Amino acid sequence: MKKKIGLGTWSWGNKLFWNYQTRNDNDLRETFDEALKRGFDLIDTADSYGTGNLNGRSESLLGEFLLDTSFSRKKSIQIATKLAPYPWRIGNKGFNKAFLKSLERLNNKLDIVQLHWSTAKYNPWQELQFLNNLCDLLDQGFNFQIGLSNIGPQRLQSLIQHLSKRNKKLKSVQIQFSLLAPDLLKQNQVKKICDENDIDFLAYSPLSFGILCIDPDKDENRESTILRNALFENYKKPTYELRRCLKRIANQRSVSQAQVAINWCCYQGTIPLVGMRKRSQILDISNVFKWNLNKIEFELLQKVSNRCLKRMPSNPFSSV
Numbered sequence: 001m002k003k004k005i006g007l008g009t010w011s012w013g014n015k016l017f018w019n020y021q022t023r024n025d026n027d028l029r030e031t032f033d034e035a036l037k038r039g040f041d042l043i044d045t046a047d048s049y050g051t052g053n054l055n056g057r058s059e060s061l062l063g064e065f066l067l068d069t070s071f072s073r074k075k076s077i078q079i080a081t082k083l084a085p086y087p088w089r090i091g092n093k094g095f096n097k098a099f100l101k102s103l104e105r106l107n108n109k110l111d112i113v114q115l116h117w118s119t120a121k122y123n124p125w126q127e128l129q130f131l132n133n134l135c136d137l138l139d140q141g142f143n144f145q146i147g148l149s150n151i152g153p154q155r156l157q158s159l160i161q162h163l164s165k166r167n168k169k170l171k172s173v174q175i176q177f178s179l180l181a182p183d184l185l186k187q188n189q190v191k192k193i194c195d196e197n198d199i200d201f202l203a204y205s206p207l208s209f210g211i212l213c214i215d216p217d218k219d220e221n222r223e224s225t226i227l228r229n230a231l232f233e234n235y236k237k238p239t240y241e242l243r244r245c246l247k248r249i250a251n252q253r254s255v256s257q258a259q260v261a262i263n264w265c266c267y268q269g270t271i272p273l274v275g276m277r278k279r280s281q282i283l284d285i286s287n288v289f290k291w292n293l294n295k296i297e298f299e300l301l302q303k304v305s306n307r308c309l310k311r312m313p314s315n316p317f318s319s320v
């Protein structure tokens with residue numbers, strides 16, 4: 001199977017966690033252009049990305065960059081957005097407005113529409129309404145594929161069945177998946193269901209917000225927010241052994257720690273969505289297309305990852 005890596009754009013417009021600054025938009029344009037040149041053919045965004053009055057910023061920036069992209073290049077990539085199931089977006093038409101807004105911001109390039117998180121904990125019916133809403137839009141002639149996110153194995157099975165009653169199929173499921181992700185047992189059950197049903201499994205936060213890239217031997221300080229710095233401080237010590245292991249493999253291979261962590265995702269047949277905002281990060285991660293982890297390296301990473309008891313926080317809306 002051909003290796004696939006997606007570009008994640010949560011940080012594009014997010015001040016609170018990622019310290020987004022409009023003055024860096026040119027870096028984002030360069031990131032986008034380089035990604036397309038280097039074979040990243042899936043870009044993930046969401047209608048909720050962008051903090052405060054920057055809401056929708058990630059989609060708007062992509063829309064702007066897409067305007068300057070040739071028709072043939074545009075055809076060769078997929079833009080995936082996620083619609084947020086806010087409690088007020090209810091009923092079989094509850095997502096129409098949001099869908100049309102995303103389509104507008106993205107300048108009519110929208111290939112996959114995903115439910116951002118499961119509503120099982122506060123309004124279990126809303127997921128079905130969302131799916132019915134998307135099926136209706138497809139029946140009306142809009143052209144896109146359907147995806148889910150933050151969904152557990154039980155819920156996933158029942159939603160696959162629900163869609164098949166409408167003669168529709170799921171394209172993708174995106175779940176937090178990295179060497180530090182929580183509930184890896186559950187995530188692997190989701191992966192198995194995806195494999196059985198020919199659904200793409202998208203691994204989000206594959207670098208654990210960048211924690212896996214911190215050099216274990218240096219006291220690196222990234223330009224970041226109070227929130228992200230606090231998180232990094234909290235995780236530095238408990239993840240030391242894992243980062244040492246990543247660095248050892250990286251040095252043996254003459255690659256970066258980030259590449260090793262992303263290849264751990266690819267080894268398992270997932271499609272990592274890597275959050276990137278600099279051209280240099282694209283250049284680095286594009287090297288993952290050129291090499292694979294071997295079995296010994298993978299098993300070593302598994303062992304050290306399992307020993308690391310401090311895991312990333314799980315999404316509170318993730319379902320069973």
Ligand SMILES: NC(=O)c1ccc[n+]([C@@H]2O[C@H](COP(=O)([O-])OP(=O)(O)OC[C@H]3O[C@@H](n4cnc5c(N)ncnc54)[C@H](OP(=O)(O)O)[C@@H]3O)[C@@H](O)[C@H]2O)c1
Nearest residue numbers: 008009010204205206207208209210213258274275281284
């Ligand atoms: N469905 C959901 O609920 C959900 C939740 C979270 C994320 N996602 C999706 O998944 C995407 C990725 O996840 P994420 O953004 O949370 O985090 P991530 O991919 O785990 O980490 C991203 C951070 O890692 C650092 N990084 C990236 N490439 C690097 C490289 N080559 N070398 C060193 N550092 C590197 C960058 O930090 P600096 O820029 O600071 O250097 C970057 O911002 C998101 O953008 C979004 O599309 C979905």
